[in-house]
Amino acid sequence: MLLFQEKVLAGAVLLEIELHDDLRYRLRYGDLVEYENGRRRIRGRVRPYEFRSVEQLRYDFEQDVAAQAA
Numbered sequence: 001m002l003l004f005q006e007k008v009l010a011g012a013v014l015l016e017i018e019l020h021d022d023l024r025y026r027l028r029y030g031d032l033v034e035y036e037n038g039r040r041r042i043r044g045r046v047r048p049y050e051f052r053s054v055e056q057l058r059y060d061f062e063q064d065v066a067a068q069a070a
Contacts (some may be wrong), residue, residue, distance in 0.1 A: 004018070013032070
């Protein structure tokens with residue numbers, strides 16, 4: 001079941017967040033950064049991502065967005 005969903009236009013970039021009750025998730029910052037169900041994609045490069053907690057997911061995502069937006 002979908003617990004939380006939000007889409008926000010941040011400047012010229014769309015920020016999307018989805019959290020489900022079965023630990024599925026999707027966080028996306030335009031085409032630059034995307035975290036989805038065990039993988040992290042930054043500028044098209046995909047790597048595995050180990051989910052630890054929602055707090056850690058948010059922190060890691062925000063750090064990658066800040067690095068790419070700079």
